[in-house]
Amino acid sequence: MGMIASRREYQLHNTQTAVYEQFDDRTQQHEASSLGMWIFLATEIMFFGAVFTSYTVYRNLYTTAFEIGSHHLNTPIGAINTAVLICSSLTMALAVHAAQTGKRKQLMAYLVSTMLLGCVFLFIKFVLEWIHDYKEGFAPGLHWTYAGPHTNQVAMFFCFYFILTGIHATHMIVGEGIMVVLLYMAWKGRFSAERYNPIEMFGLYWHFVDIIWIFLFPLLYLLGAHF
Numbered sequence: 001m002g003m004i005a006s007r008r009e010y011q012l013h014n015t016q017t018a019v020y021e022q023f024d025d026r027t028q029q030h031e032a033s034s035l036g037m038w039i040f041l042a043t044e045i046m047f048f049g050a051v052f053t054s055y056t057v058y059r060n061l062y063t064t065a066f067e068i069g070s071h072h073l074n075t076p077i078g079a080i081n082t083a084v085l086i087c088s089s090l091t092m093a094l095a096v097h098a099a100q101t102g103k104r105k106q107l108m109a110y111l112v113s114t115m116l117l118g119c120v121f122l123f124i125k126f127v128l129e130w131i132h133d134y135k136e137g138f139a140p141g142l143h144w145t146y147a148g149p150h151t152n153q154v155a156m157f158f159c160f161y162f163i164l165t166g167i168h169a170t171h172m173i174v175g176e177g178i179m180v181v182l183l184y185m186a187w188k189g190r191f192s193a194e195r196y197n198p199i200e201m202f203g204l205y206w207h208f209v210d211i212i213w214i215f216l217f218p219l220l221y222l223l224g225a226h227f
Contacts, residue, residue, distance in 0.1 A: 026194070073129075073220060074129060081213075086210065091114045092110070096199055119176070125165065168212055168213060175202075179202070
C-alpha cells in the first residue's frame with residue numbers, strides 16, 4: 001500500500017509540475033509548444049528552401065555537368081538509405097503512439113529502434129558514400145581528381161552534394177543526441193498518457209528530417225542519372 005501511495009504521489013507530482021506557471025492548463029501549454037515547434041520547422045523550411053533554390057538555379061544553368069555529377073553517385077546505396085530513413089520515421093510514429101497510450105516499454109523500444117536506424121543511415125552516408133567519394137577524388141577543395149568534361153561545373157555539383165547531405169546529416173546527429181535524452185527520460189518514467197509532449201514534438205522534428213531527405217534523394221541521385 002505504501003508503494004502504491006508513493007507511486008500515486010509521484011504521478012500527482014508529475015501531473016502538477018507538467019504545467020508550467022506561465023500557462024493556465026496543459027492544453028494551453030501543449031498548443032504553445034506545438035506552435036513553437038511549427039515556427040521552428042518553418043524557419044528550417046526557409047533555410048533548406050534557400051539552398052534548394054540555389055541548387056535548382058545552378059542545375060538549370062549547368063544541366064549537363066550536374067547530370068554527369070549525379071551519374072557518379074551510388075543510386076542503390078541512396079535508395080537503401082531512403083528505405084532506412086522511412087523505416088525510422090515509422091518507428092518514431094509508433095514511439096509517439098506508445099507515449100500517448102502510456103506504454104513505457106514500447107516507447108523505449110521504438111526510440112531505440114529509431115536511434116539504431118538513424119545510426120545505420122549515418123554509417124552508410126559516412127563510410128559507404130562520403131569516404132568512397134573522397135577516395136574517388138570527388139571532394140572539391142580536399143581531393144579533386146576528376147578530369148572529365150565540365151570539370152568546374154561538376155565540382156560545383158559535388159559542392160552542393162556535400163553541403164546538402166552534410167546539413168541533413170548534422171540534423172540527424174542532433175536528433176540522435178535528443179533521442180538519448182528522451183530515452184533516459186522514458187527510462188526514468190517521465191512520460192505518461194497525460195505527459196508526452198516532448199516525444200510528440202521530437203516526432204515532428206524527425207519526420208521533418210525524413211521529408212528533407214525525400215526531396216534530396218531524387219534531386220541529387222535520380223534527376224539525370226543513368227541506369
